[in-house]
Every structure is written in C-alpha cells, then in structure tokens.
Amino acid sequence: MSEEQGNELLTVEQAAREKGVSESAVYLALTEGRLAYELALGRRGVRRSALLAWEPRSYRAREGAKVSGRPPGIPQTEEGKANISKGQKKRWEQSRSEPPESQSPKNT
Structure with a gap:
C-alpha cells in the first residue's frame, strides 16, 4: 500500500x-x-x-450478564431434569394429561 493510500480519509x-x-x-x-x-x-x-490496524470486537455477552437456557438441539441431562421446579413439573403433567382443546367435550 502506498503512503497516499494509507493516508486516505474514509467516511x-x-x-x-x-x-x-x-x-x-x-x-x-x-x-x-x-x-x-x-x-x-x-x-x-x-x-x-x-482502519487496517483496527480489529473489530466479535460479539460477546456483557460482563455479568446471566446466560440462561440450553442451546437448541442439545438434549436435557438427567441432572437438568432433576432441577426442574415443582411448578414446572405440575404444569408439564397437566399439559400431558389434558386432551387437546379440539378433542375436549363441549358444554353446549
């Protein structure tokens, strides 16, 4: 690169x-x-x-930011399943035992 190109001012x-x-x-x-x-x-x-000397930052989470959840496609471990709250378990069991709305009897 010539000196003239290195001194070029860019927007x-x-x-x-x-x-x-x-x-x-x-x-x-x-x-x-x-x-x-x-x-x-x-x-x-x-x-x-x-500009040539500058190295942009890659994305990174803010310091102290809480990262939660499991990445998509990664199965839940037995340890993770054991840590599910009682409320979550209750909601899950209810959703499994109730028929879908399209199959539930209608009160007419």
Whole structure:
C-alpha cells in the first residue's frame, strides 16, 4: 500500500463497508477510542491505515450478564431434569394429561 493510500480519509460508512461491520460498530470504536479519527468539515473521518490496524470486537455477552437456557438441539441431562421446579413439573403433567382443546367435550 502506498503512503497516499494509507493516508486516505474514509467516511464512517466506507470504513464499515471495508471492515464488514455495521456503522454502529465503527461509531462505538471511535467513541471508545479503539479507532482513531479526524474531524473533517465537522464529520469524523478514519484514515485507511488506522482502519487496517483496527480489529473489530466479535460479539460477546456483557460482563455479568446471566446466560440462561440450553442451546437448541442439545438434549436435557438427567441432572437438568432433576432441577426442574415443582411448578414446572405440575404444569408439564397437566399439559400431558389434558386432551387437546379440539378433542375436549363441549358444554353446549
């Protein structure tokens, strides 16, 4: 890359397109100081050299966020079944014993 190309000033939209991320991700990186920018005519511009050096974050859960549930397609373990609450068990048993509404007798 020539020095002229490395000094090229890109818009946030161009930077996002080149890195394959959303404009919001670029703005967040600019705001957090992870990506350097310059003001040009009151707008933020990103030097190509800074963009090439920037490594976008991959998705990750917020620190302290509770992750719950089991991923789809993973069967529940016996230990997991034992931890089901009494209320959940009762609702499950009721749903298994009651006929579907289409088969229940109608009071007319």
